[in-house]
Amino acid sequence: MKKIIRFAKTMPSATLSLVFWGGITIFATIISKNIWILILSIPFLLGLTYVPYKVSNMNKNISEELIPIYQKNAPLLKISEITKDKLNERVKVIGTIEKIIYGISPKPTIRIKDDTGSIYVSLIVPLPEDVNVGDKVEIYGVVTKHYKFFGFMGIPKLWKPKIYGIGAKKLN
Template identity: 30%
Template sequence: MKISGVTIGISPLHILVAVFCLSLFTITGIGMGDYIIIGWGVLFSIVLIAIPAYNSYSVAKSYEKLLPEYEAQSKYYRIAGIHDAMLGKPVRIRGNVEKIKGRLICRPAFTVNDGSCSIVAQHGAPIDLDINEGDKVEIVGMVTRR
């Protein structure tokens, strides 16, 4: 989903939690005969969806602003050449995607191999590209330690 040209992602996990809470409010409201509880459940579920959507929007907006700066400052490196002294510096790598994790929570982490070594590249915001295992990718970002 896009808002003002910025891709946001609401994970299936967030939707599942919102539906579960809404069902609990509905069961409680029907069981007690107080239908106002169902209205509160709807409002609560909307908030449970709105908070991650806003967080996703703000993170994606900041990435959108930082990307041109990273692209201008980054240099190509082989993955084996990335070391602790490069923490906080923008880099650019090319390689093949070996494994993808985190799609369920809309925060994909890609294991990328360029022939010299493997590295995990994590994207903190949802992306609208369909990247699969075996695809060739170019990654621009900052070196961090997790």
Template identity: 55%
Template sequence: MYSNVLISELTRHAKTTPSAFISLIICLIFTAWSVYVSKNLWILLMSIPFILGLTLIPIKISNMNKKISDELLPEYVDVSKEYKISEITKESLNNRVKIVGKLDKVIYGISTKPTIRVSDETGKIFSNLISPVPDGIKKGDMIELYGIVAKNYKFFGIIGIPNLWAPKIYGIGVRKSN
């Protein structure tokens, strides 16, 4: 039973943090190659902390972010005002929002925090979530996105040229829409 939980956790980790998983694979390949070429098992012994770090640190960060999301989501469900995407403008900066729409895209990069694109009949918007998309939610599903309106600078992401930004959502949590 314990190994099934560990395998499912590692599988979820590989899916939600592909860059960390690829780094782990590269480290394992170089370690195996180095041990094979040098016939020195000390290389394997010395690489164990790095291998454990590449495995456990992203899992721990992902779990901490999920816990934060789980704690904050009920508060956001109670106080967030529902918006259509076209209603989210520069004037709604820092407002708590709820958006009901279709999950168009999920992008996992180097962070355990995915970027998603949500669309409704009025437009599309990107959201950086603080934790991975919950199990059971996939591309094409109708979702409720809760979060805060933030700046998305054109060309440079979080830093950029003043007045060249569009709204995005800093997502606290996602759940399936009823």
């Protein structure tokens, strides 16, 4: 049950979809007095649960496989050293978490800072359970583009670096 609650917290879009469509199904069944609506929607509702859960587990496995490689091979950089020239390069950054954003995205976005600046990190997995705002973390990932106005798309020249993170490790 603890895993399901954590999954629901870290995958809000999947949870909201399941609650919304489950409610619509129950409402339609009650209004129509036709139990077949409920019976025939069960595979759909199971898919709304199973697919995000499988994707989450897949991302977790990828993260666990790649973190040792990044720990060993990725250069440790200060945030100010992450420039547009580092696009698509593996990086390792140590910083303090300023903000954790889950929103409707199935993956969290965090903003970390060090003594040279701050940067956004979009993770493919949830943060470890004991990580909170103010904690010092080591982030592993690849430098990508963050557009000023639209996040993932926008005006070609108006972007700054961000990290597409494969994982994070809390430091003492």
